[in-house]
Amino acid sequence: MKLHDFNPAPNGQRVRIFMAEKGIDVPIVEVDLRNWAQFEEPFLSMNPFSVVPVLELDDGTFIGESVAICRYLEDLHPDPSLMGRDSKERAVIQMWDRRMELDGYLPVMHALRNAIPNFEGRVLPGTRNDLPQHPEITQRGKDALLILLARMDDQLANNRFIAGENFSIADITAHQMIRLAERIEVSIPENLTNVARWFAEVDARPSLLD
């Protein structure tokens, strides 16, 4: 197995943190996104959607999409569990992970791509074209994040982690979301003390210290 990735890319970081939590060590092949390697061979055939990360299996299958990669790794290395041990646990964790991703992580990612000069000409992941950066999309991402953070605070009032008493992939997604949000100058509002308590605990995990 090999992971094709670009070190600064946030979706790759989600997978790397997931692997670190499980003690999985896989060789990394760096894809130079800054020089458009994702639009050229050999990468383009591995992932015609031109995004990292991609997990290459020993039989030559390529798995893209960070959560699909994590799901595959969870099957191979079930301990420690980060995605649930039975059908119900898996459903609850997936529900929370999707809430973090769809309501926060993705809106923040789009906010960032529409705000930062570096992303001019590539506002949509895996594309290069002349679509303009829209400040309205950045603002919408910030608004969405603040709504989600307030809902997270309610959940974290009664739960140590996002999906309950155990650390899970939902915490990794939410942590990366908050890190990304710093780049569009949104931080955890002061009144959301449960989110702040949770963030401090997650941020201190060895998998995240680098």
Next chain:
Amino acid sequence: MKLHDFNPAPNGQRVRIFMAEKGIDVPIVEVDLRNWAQFEEPFLSMNPFSVVPVLELDDGTFIGESVAICRYLEDLHPDPSLMGRDSKERAVIQMWDRRMELDGYLPVMHALRNAIPNFEGRVLPGTRNDLPQHPEITQRGKDALLILLARMDDQLANNRFIAGENFSIADITAHQMIRLAERIEVSIPENLTNVARWFAEVDARPSLLD
């Protein structure tokens, strides 16, 4: 088990089609979204994120998020398989389903909510507030969809269905995406003959005929 849902909601329809394909019959409790029932008890405690569908398990657990519900139902009723029979198949199907959802279904959903008068005051799912409808978000959703449709056409040149030779949840997501797109006046471009061939086949399935 019960499914709390609102018949016209596209995420609920994804779950209903999934259940129809598997021959699963579950009682439906209608949640009247038009009259804001999603923001009131008893629904609010079932899903503080105020969106449908929600699957209520017999032990009182509530599972939100359509894909998490489908994953749970797939575990309970593995045949016919719609999400893969082993780790690798599951990863490939999840990869394709996420490509359809993240690159197409969600951008189209946001496009719609920022365009249609009915969604004024609720541009983000599960919220009501004074965030404005932005035509820039609608346009971005249309652009994203056209990029995805071209990529789908390449995949469907060599595959009967989105994730390969078998019908899967990725086809349900993509079909619903194209149905939603009709409401913002985007249809399959004429040159994408593989997408058109695939859509006609999927659209004729009994699970979709109502």
